[in-house]
Amino acid sequence: MSDTSLYRLNGRSIVAGKTAISGGAAFHGYQPADGSTLDPEYLSATTEDVESAVAEAVKAASALAQSSGKQRAAFLRSIADGIDAASAQLVERAHRETALPVPRLTGEVARTSNQMRLFASVLEEGSWVMARIDTADPARTPPKPDIRSMLRPLGPVVVFGASNFPLAFSVAGGDTASALAAGNPVIVKAHPAHPGTSELAGQVIVDAVRKSGFPGGTFSLLFDAGHEVGAALVKHPHVCAVGFTGSFRGGRALMDLAASRPTPIPVYAEMGSTNPVFVLPNALRERSDALAAGLHGSFTLGGGQFCTKPGLVFAPRSESTGFMERMRSLTGETPAFSLLTSGIAGAYQHEVNQRKKHLIASGKANSTGYSAQVTLYEVSGDQFLSEQELSDEVFGPTTLVVQCTNTAQMLEAARSLEGHLTATILGTEEDLQQNVELLRVLETKAGRLIFNGFPTGVEVCHAQVHGGPYPATSDGRSTSVGSQAIFRFTRPVAYQGLPESALLPELQSSNPEGILRMWNGAWTRTAAEKP
Amino acid sequence: MSDTSLYRLNGRSIVAGKTAISGGAAFHGYQPADGSTLDPEYLSATTEDVESAVAEAVKAASALAQSSGKQRAAFLRSIADGIDAASAQLVERAHRETALPVPRLTGEVARTSNQMRLFASVLEEGSWVMARIDTADPARTPPKPDIRSMLRPLGPVVVFGASNFPLAFSVAGGDTASALAAGNPVIVKAHPAHPGTSELAGQVIVDAVRKSGFPGGTFSLLFDAGHEVGAALVKHPHVCAVGFTGSFRGGRALMDLAASRPTPIPVYAEMGSTNPVFVLPNALRERSDALAAGLHGSFTLGGGQFCTKPGLVFAPRSESTGFMERMRSLTGETPAFSLLTSGIAGAYQHEVNQRKKHLIASGKANSTGYSAQVTLYEVSGDQFLSEQELSDEVFGPTTLVVQCTNTAQMLEAARSLEGHLTATILGTEEDLQQNVELLRVLETKAGRLIFNGFPTGVEVCHAQVHGGPYPATSDGRSTSVGSQAIFRFTRPVAYQGLPESALLPELQSSNPEGILRMWNGAWTRTAAEKP
Structure with a gap:
């Protein structure tokens, strides 16, 4: 150390x-x-x-x-x-x-x-x-x-x-x-x-x-x-x-x-992003406890203070009884979190009060510091589609489950979404094949599409896209x-007719850095003689 | 036909x-x-x-x-x-x-x-x-x-x-x-x-x-x-x-x-862009007639109605007598142009009148349609540096030569510029070596740097950048x-954990399109087995 x-x-x-x-x-x-x-x-x-x-x-x-x-x-x-x-x-x-x-x-x-x-x-x-x-x-x-x-x-x-x-x-x-x-x-x-x-x-x-x-x-x-x-x-x-x-x-x-x-x-x-999650019927039938445990872990991680926290969960009502039971019981057992600032704790408390009528479970309380109780909410698909503010991000350890009449209503809900950092589908491969349109719609709404994973935990790698259409970010053409x-902090500059000695090494014909370049339209690492 | x-x-x-x-x-x-x-x-x-x-x-x-x-x-x-x-x-x-x-x-x-x-x-x-x-x-x-x-x-x-x-x-x-x-x-x-x-x-x-x-x-x-x-x-x-x-x-x-x-x-x-051109001393000594002919051709091409028209020319006064003589005589011989619209012709006439006191040559007149006479202006480096409006684009067959006291004043003028589509240096290789800082400054002001060429005539190719910092364009991170x-009309989207069958061909492991991809950090066209 x-x-x-x-x-x-x-x-x-x-x-x-x-x-x-x-x-x-x-x-x-x-x-x-x-x-x-x-x-x-x-x-x-x-x-x-x-x-x-x-x-x-x-x-x-x-x-x-x-x-x-x-x-x-x-x-x-x-x-x-x-x-x-x-x-x-x-x-x-x-x-x-x-x-x-x-x-x-x-x-x-x-x-x-x-x-x-x-x-x-x-x-x-x-x-x-x-x-x-x-x-x-x-x-x-x-x-x-x-x-x-x-x-x-x-x-x-x-x-x-x-x-x-x-x-x-x-x-x-x-x-x-x-x-x-x-x-x-x-x-x-x-x-x-x-x-x-x-x-x-x-x-x-x-x-x-x-x-x-x-x-x-x-x-x-x-x-x-x-x-x-x-x-x-x-x-x-x-x-x-x-x-x-x-x-x-x-x-x-x-x-x-x-x-x-x-x-x-x-x-x-x-x-800001509520990172919608769509739970499909076959997956709910096969493994509702595991899905509930995964989602609970994801929405409470770090006190729900991740930009990728799943704050909206869409499920078909007919298949979600066991899933909801497990979500409620896990929520009830969860200890309180200290939030990052008094401002965040105050805003959380305010927004939690606004949604009070939809509350179906809450976690343990604690009164010291900037403390927050975990909360779980539930509304119907119809309610979600008619009340714009239910889509709003609530920063902190809370999520809202939207009980849809069927997957068609889930698709309708997906179409109604604004831009998000992530969108997640939990399902079997059969579920995915039966909901291709859902995948296509979600692709237009998010920077990252996740299948059978949870949005928190953003891998730092070459393929990562942590971005997404407005209002998730100001500029969906980029990743942070x-x-x-x-x-994001670059622009292309062209050099016409410059002598080799005035060019940066990356553009010199001899390719001193051995980098991959597009040479007359073809990608190559070849060093060229003077062209 | x-x-x-x-x-x-x-x-x-x-x-x-x-x-x-x-x-x-x-x-x-x-x-x-x-x-x-x-x-x-x-x-x-x-x-x-x-x-x-x-x-x-x-x-x-x-x-x-x-x-x-x-x-x-x-x-x-x-x-x-x-x-x-x-x-x-x-x-x-x-x-x-x-x-x-x-x-x-x-x-x-x-x-x-x-x-x-x-x-x-x-x-x-x-x-x-x-x-x-x-x-x-x-x-x-x-x-x-x-x-x-x-x-x-x-x-x-x-x-x-x-x-x-x-x-x-x-x-x-x-x-x-x-x-x-x-x-x-x-x-x-x-x-x-x-x-x-x-x-x-x-x-x-x-x-x-x-x-x-x-x-x-x-x-x-x-x-x-x-x-x-x-x-x-x-x-x-x-x-x-x-x-x-x-x-x-x-x-x-x-x-x-x-x-x-x-x-x-x-x-x-x-x-908009005035596409500044910097003419360096050795080049003026070696080939002032050719430089004048090239510039005249470029600023009058298409009636000066190109976004890459060179509208500002910086030269060291001590070396530019022959160059200016040739510019004046070429301008005087040039026939009038019909401009694109009555609005453009009217605006040209208005701006030409504004600069009247700096006029040193004009071309032949013609009174039919939306006609415009070619005009050539001259100011000193001091005048240019003190009058902001001399940097403004005038759309049409006109250019302004700025007679600088020396290359240090040319560099000062370069630093004062806003964003442009192009910036051009006309010089010998020795000129370029003696004016490295000019090149570096111009790089921050333009989308394309040209050495011993003229900015009009934008090659449509893979390396081209037709863009540049504001106000040349709204967004210098792009080329048109x-x-x-x-x-410019794309954004990256990430797919996490999707089955191969739900991925677009470009992202399938087998690489059915044989495209160049970054595979675990290395660029390759290889088709992979299931990862």
């Missing part, structure tokens, strides 16, 4: 590698388990901090854009090693700031460093730049020019830390990893619910920036008790893109801010998890 | 394959050469036409999403053959509606059908879907699921025809080709400046839809004398994306409309020309 006091917390923003001396409005971290405050006091970043973080990021952007993939890979590996070395301190502080269990946080630290290493391996392999080369044909009429293109970085990226993943979707999380990997400087606006964890991760990155010889402006970490710093960053003319994970309201506000700029910029906001996330 | 009366013009919108019977406000095409009107009269689409085109597109979307790439390739080839067969009629009508020369329009017809065939070949090859497969590992803790992802269509796409490319960026143009290729239904809002050409191309596509057995809703063509139909389409809740080529004002209005929807959607708007344009 690593030392639990590797880093000292200063309670200040880090601007281009330097700890801010002063600051604005003060705030503290809180312990959700008992509501007590945590030291040190944190000071909000000032207008000058914002200006200086962006100005230094602009300077760093040019150096990063000229760095090689291998240099950036070494930098990401240095961050990963730093996170692992600080693991004990990160877990201890994150546990106090979030009340998430230590094993979950230990896993999240490993996920965070492994994400960095995944992007490092993508950079080392090098083909991700999608190099395309069309060679010249001077004999053609008109002469055909030599054109080569590859993906290039966008420039300074602002990342908002998420409350529910204090590590893997926060300061050193997926958006930071993918933005740095693609060669963009990053300015993180820390989530105020876990400032200490944020500062620790920030110090790890600052150390790695120094060791790797990148400019200080490669990374900044700004604190804020309110929303001013985030808004100022998103409106700043030199900021080029935004990554955000949080509430629908927060995400939409950033989207609107970015779209109304004189120069609009892309916002990748992961906002997995190696494809590197594409 | 094909028959010039293959199709009969009806003057009505085509809604999901059916010619509309009635319509709203009437309008005509005009002949820019003499300002006379052209038959038939066109009627604007009605609210019902919009509703019905979108409703049929939604129905078609599902069939298109399930069609194979090879089926869509055959469909695109059928459109291409239809365009070639109607070539004579298309050229004749387009010549009357635009006054663009017959050879240019004949070339544009070929480009339009070749674009369709390029996308057909991309579909036939199949690897464009970026299939990624990560196989399961049930022995891992926790068990690793099987996840597979590929690019899927977005749904109904609205395309706005451009005035300056009545064929290649219009009804059957690049956006329509890439959207259909990716499996999206398309609704085109025809540009009112060439309604007859639009209707002809629309009838070609309708024929191909029928022959290919795709649903009628795969394609609709709507006319409008004003902006209501376009706005209604962009605001329609079932429209999923927009492609546009036109003015900055029009593009930004669509961006704002799309961003303010309850469900925002992507807008790919190509809006070349095979990479297929990505």
